Amino acid sequence: MSKSRLRVSAAALAAALSIGLSSVASAADTIKVGILHSLSGTMAISETTLKDTMLMLIDEQNKKGGLLGKKLEPVVVDPASNWPLFAEKARELLEKDKVAAVFGCWTSVSRKSVLPVFEELDGLLFYPVQYEGEESSKNVFYTGAAPNQQAIPAVDYLMNDLGVERWVLAGTDYVYPRTTNKILEAYLKAKGVKDADIMINYTPFGHSDWQSIVSDIKKFGATGKKTAVVSTINGDANVPFYKELxxxxxxxxxxxxxxxSVGEEELSGIDTKPLVGHLAAWNYFMSVDTPENEAFIDTWHDFIKDDNRVTNDPMEAHYIGFNLWVKAVEKAGSTDPDKVAEAIIGLETPNLTGGKAVMLKNHHITKPVLIGEIQDDGQFAVVWETEKEVPGDAWSDYLPGSKDIVADWTPPISCGNYNTVTKKCSGQNY
Amino acid sequence: MPVRCLSRTGLRARLIAALLLIALMPGAFADPGDFQQGAALIAENRFANLEDGVALVAASGDPKARQLLLALQGSDLYLRKSDRTLVIAAKGADGYDLTDPLTGESAGTAASKRELKRIRINNRLRSQLSAAIAGLDLSHQDPAVRLSGVNEMLANLDDDGLKLLRERIQVETDTEVREAMTTAIALGDLDSADPEVRLQSLDVLQGNLHPAVRGAIRRLIETDADPEVLKSAQRVQDSIEFKLELYSLAETLFFGLSLGSVLVLAAIGLAITFGVMGVINMAHGELIMLGAYTTYLVQQLMPGHIGLALLLAIPAAFMVSGAVGILIERGVIRFLYGRPLETLLATFGISLILQQLVRTLISPQNVPVANPDWMSGSWQINSVLSLTMNRMVIIAFCLIVFSALYLVMRKTALGLQVRAVSQNRAMARAMGVRSARVDALTFGLGSGIAGVAGVALSQLTNVGPNLGQTYIIDSFMVVVFGGVGNLWGTLVAGMSLGVVNKILEPWAGAVLAKILVLVFIILFIQKRPRGLFPQKGRAAEG
Structure with a gap:
């Protein structure tokens, strides 16, 4: 590097620093909240809504007088469905904007991408989407469902209430479906299902030619035994899949x-006639009739100025995550990540579907599990629900590698990956 | 059942007994009052009561029962919020026309669905409803309805259904329905204790491909003790298995051709712009996308005429994509002829711009494009082989587009000029061909065809800003494999890649099949760099 160029970059660094400092100065009267959701690219479909949800929640909190006497200020960045860019934008939020907490990510790969950044810079991330588990970071709070809060209860329902004996596990080819299906396969085998009665199939992202697969499913299901498909097919590939069915x-x-992975948002705008009666397992449905949910939907419609917009499960997860964070900041009297992370454990806040969400020691929360049938208006009719909330389990009990592992972020363990047999923490935080 | 002995006692006792029976066993025997009572239960709109209500209505023997159950099954049954009565709603001129299911008479209109509350049903109810409707269908006046009723019953046959079938076959007049009933009864008779009856049933079921029959015969082979029956069952099963394999082969071929026709449609515009003109157009996929969005917009303009809108979308998409194509050619590409790398980069930039344009102007989310009725469902050839309508329409459409394009290139003055310019630009100009105009029109033609492909794709896949990206690689693959500059090559390449992909898919999985096809093409290009149908003559050397 030539001298002159060195000088230029030094000047740039100084400029960056001074910008950073000035933002610290202005941060004195507001608390900044980072929003890390893709607003362009393939994931924009799902994530834009979550950005709007966060803006609404922050807006509502400010109407109530803010937090610790300060106004909340949203900082929105666009990682553009580009996984490495997620890490860069996370770094920008934490280093440059000095946000108190970040709400964001959708796909598991984006979460894995930002994880080292949050651990290095000691930030807080609230992750609102159902995921494959096998992770618990000191810096991440998982407000979506772990496999035992979605996949396992759904399989139980099919097995016990519908008498399903043959299983098709169909998924998109990436980490969430692969891990979830591994857990489900182990679970089904533990329940005595034979190898011949399980069919596993993976397809690429955005797959649109479902003819052969659907025809295979049809043949697989024509043996006289009751057959069901457990689908971890992600995103818009679902539409041609259901059409082909x-x-x-x-x-x-x-x-x-x-x-x-199919919720109200995914169903909105498609013709749901051919889908009627198919099921989805979530922790929230827009159709659930509670005063909290009604109020939430009304606020959402007012905020987005469109009465036709739907609400969905990850939105509720953000609602819960945000409320828990607000309570934790109030309890800690500070937005310092370490103090908030300590204060938040054990706090509880109402779910939109009734009951309470409690932040557990493993940074997961308790959630009710609901099974809904798709109706032809794009909504779900709840046909089954768990009696009470299910605590989220970070490490699956059905995988040989993670059976003995627990996550507990309170002393004396303070570990996300603690082996209860060898009494050792693996050291890695996720 | 103790009904007969009760009938010897007094009238009042009989009445009480009958009422008790109705209360305890809904649907035990027909009574017009059941219909009212069942409807009242349905009107309570709770899953638990709905089941009893449906059973009562189905057994009531009331002529209006079928209409009520069909409405419930089709989600057309509502509660009117104002007076909490049941109504059947059908979309009318303004709002909804309501019918009272209890009297069959009109019950006024509703301006919007907000005045109504839908009676929701779940899967258990849906099965119950199909069974109940199938039972009622057996006495319908239309033989087609009776036939579908029998076929519905075949899928989950129980003792009650079998009893009903034995009754109805005595009075059935239509031969086809009688045959179906005979099959269903034979299926039930497979459980008979008499080996002779089982043998006779097997004879009837010979060659029947219905899943229920296959399942029953498989069970019979596993459990039956009679050697004579076993032998016969094994023979029947063998003949079924052979037929199944044959049909499965036909099905794979159909899937392959349908995938192939999608590939050909996506690639054929590129065969013009890339194949004939030599322009590497990375925005080709976005031109397809524009065609798909045009379909969406045309449908938005004509709500209620889905099929007509789709047909009108074909010329509209051709114009839109063609116009954009000409704009791209005149604005950018004509300055870059002979510089393929720069063309590639520039058109890639254009593709990003077009994507973002759609995101900003319409929505970053996918837009819904409706399928007309004649493109939904399938043509059921027999119980194992059915060809989906949308795929058949697309295959036919692909062939029509191909023939039209072929005729344009071979039989029109424009086609002649295009070929002349692509073979030897200088000579063509010397002969008086305005090569710049021909370039623009050719690019417009290729782009317009891409737009038409977009109309077809909108019926198969999601219409969103990323639609084009999914197809650009496949399109180049097909054109290169088929031989640059050859329309026939594109057709043969697309179809064969489709079929190969579908043959590989069942045993390799969708992901691996795609990889294998790519590897195959790379190896093929190593051996024959000019593709399946290489262009011959002087142009090929250049």
């Missing part, structure tokens, strides 16, 4: 499909 004449009565 409808066209090939597979109805929800013959072979029901229970999906973990």
């Amino acid at each position: 409808g066209n090939q004449g597979i109805s929800s009565e013959d072979i029901p499909v229970v999906a973990f």
Whole structure:
């Protein structure tokens, strides 16, 4: 590097520093909250809504007088569905904007990408989407469902209430479906399901030619035993999948499909006639009739100025996460990440579907599990729910590698990956 | 059942007994009062009561029962919020026309769905409803309805259904329905204790491919003790298995051709712009996307005419994408002829701009494009082989587009000029061809065809800003494999890649099949760099 260029970059550094300092100065009268959701690219479909949800929640909190006497100030960045850019933007939020907490990410790969940044800079991330588990970071709070809060109860429902004996595990080819299906396969085998009665299938992102797969499912289901599809197919690949099911004449009565990634948002704007009766497992449905949910939907419609917009499960997760964070900051009397992380454990806040969400020692929360059937208006009718909230389990009990592992972020363990047999913390935080 | 002995006692006792029976066993026997009572239970709109209500209505024997159950099954049954009565709603001129299911008479109108509350049903109810409706169908006046009723019952046959079938077959007049009933009864008779009856049933079921029949025969082979029956069952099963394999092969071929026709549609515009003109157009996918969005917009303009809108979208998409194509050619590409790398980068930039334009102007989310009725469902050839309508329409559409394009290139003055310019630009100009105009029109033609492909794709996949990206690689693959500059090559390459992909898919999985096809093409290009149908003559050397 030549001298002159060195000088230029030094000047740039100084400029960056001074910008950083000035933002610290202005931060004195507001508390900054980072919002890390893709506003462009493939994930924009799902994540834009979450950005708006956060803006609404912050807006509502400010109407109530802010937090610790200060106004909250949202800082929105766009990681553009680009996984490495997630890490850069996270760094920008923590180093440059000095945000008190970040709410964001959707796909597991984006979360894995920002994780080292949050651990290095000691930030707080609230992650609102159902995921595959096998992780618990000191700096991340998982407000979406772990596998035992979505996948396992859904399989139980199919097995016990619908008498399903043959299983198709269909998913998109990436980490969440692969891990979830591994857990489900182990679980089904533990319940005595034979190898021949399980069919596993993976497809690429955005797969659109479902003819062969649907025809295979049809053949697999034609043996006389009750068959169901457990779908971890992600994103918009679901639309041609369900269309093909409808066209090939597979109805929800013959072979029901229970999906973990299809919610109100995904159904809005598509013709749901061929989907009626298929199932989804979530911790929240827009159709649930509670005063809290009604108020939330009204606020959302007022904020977004469109009465046709739907609410969905990750939105509720952000609602819970944000409320827990607000309570923790109030309890700690500070936005310091370490103090907030300590204060937040054990705090509780109402769910939108009734009951309470409690932040557990493993940084997961308690959630009710609901199974809904798709109706032709794009909403779900709840057909089954757990009696009480299910505590989120970071490390699956059904995988040989993680059976003995627990996460506990309170002393004396203070570890995200603690082996209860060897009494050792692996040292890695996730 | 103690009904007969009760009938010897007094009238009042009989009445009480009958009422008790109705209360304890909904649907035990027909009574017009059941219909009212069942409807009242349904009107309570709770899953638990709905089941009893449906059972009562189904068994009531009331002529209006079928209509009520069909409405419930089709989610057309509502509670009117104002007076909490049941109504059947159908979309009318303004709002909804309501019918009272109890009397069958009109019950006024509702301006919007907000005045109504839908009676929701779940899967258990749906199965119950199909079974109940199938039972009622058996006495319907239309033989087609009776036939579908029998087929519905075949799928989950129980003792009650079998009893009903034995009754109805005595009075059935239609031969086809009688045959179906005979099959269903034979299926039930497989459980008979008499080996002779089982043998006869097997004879009836010979060659039947219905899943229920296959399941029953498989069970029979596993459990039956009679050697004679076993032998016969094994023979029946073998013949079924052979047929199944044959049909499965036909199905794979159909899937392959349908995937192939999508590939050909996506690639054929590129075969013009890249194949004939030599322009590497990375924005080709976005031109397809624009065609798909045009379909969406045309549908938005004509709500209620989905099919007509789709047909109108074909010329509209051709114009839109063609116009954008000409704009790209005149604005950018014409300055870059002979500089393929820069063309590639510039058109890649254009593709990003077009994507972002759609995101900003319309929505970053996918938009819904409706399928007309004649593109939904499938043509059921028999119980294992059915060809989906949308795929058949697309295959036909692909062939029509291909023929039209082929005729344009071979039989029109424009086609002649295009070929002349692509073979030897200088000579063509010397002969008086305005090569700049031909370039623009050719690019417009290729782009317009991409737009038409977009109309077809909008019926199969999601219409969103990223639609084009999914197809750009596949399109180049097909054109290169088929041989640059050859329309026939594109057709053969697209179709064969589709079929190969579908043959590989069942045993390799969708991901690996795609990889294998790519590897195959790379190896093929090593051996024959000019593709399946290389261009011959002087142009090929240049």
